[in-house]
Amino acid sequence: GAGVSQSPSNKVTEKGKDVELRCDPISGHTALYWYRQRLGQGLEFLIYFQGNSAPDKSGLPSDRFSAERTGESVSTLTIQRTQQEDSAVYLCASSQAVGLSSGNTIYFGEGSWLTVV
């Protein structure tokens, strides 16, 4: 597609329920990233995919968080047994293939706004 697409754009869920957030990267982009942004705060790195593998998932805050990517395309971020502190915007981004350091631009989606009540 023309840009990074995320769904749902807004999600309200009850504490303890599981949620899935979806990301469609820009066509041809092999690198895909997930970030979390709590209200009024900066961007917190969660996980990064190169193809279908995740070289760096150091930012996942707990074992309730997991992510997968299939077909070097769509990615799903799953949060199990949601807690109120999980309320945030979850931003997905993509870029062309990268090495350990690259000047390739990372393009962001509009985010999925998650509210846990």
Place this chain on the structure above:
Amino acid sequence: AQSVTQLGSHVSVSEGALVLLRCNYSSSVPPYLFWYVQYPNQGLQLLLKYTSAATLVKGINGFEAEFKKSETSFHLTKPSAHMSDAAEYFCAVRGRGKLIFGQGTELSVKP
């Protein structure tokens, strides 16, 4: 490990005044540096990036940034602020494949 520090969580300027948003980086290798802007309730949009070519980088909407290795800085400037520049601005460095962001600076523009 790479990191960035943005000085000032909030900056307020008058319309038409100079905008200066400060960013200092830490990197053990030549860095790739980025500035992104985030308008309310939107995702991040790339303003400009430094990739070891020219040290003065021009971006969109009249913004520019100068890479100064001796000062480990990559400050963002705009000669004349416009009301539409009010947003959150993030400096970032590329580190081990991912972007590492500063805490952000909220820019307010007064009429």
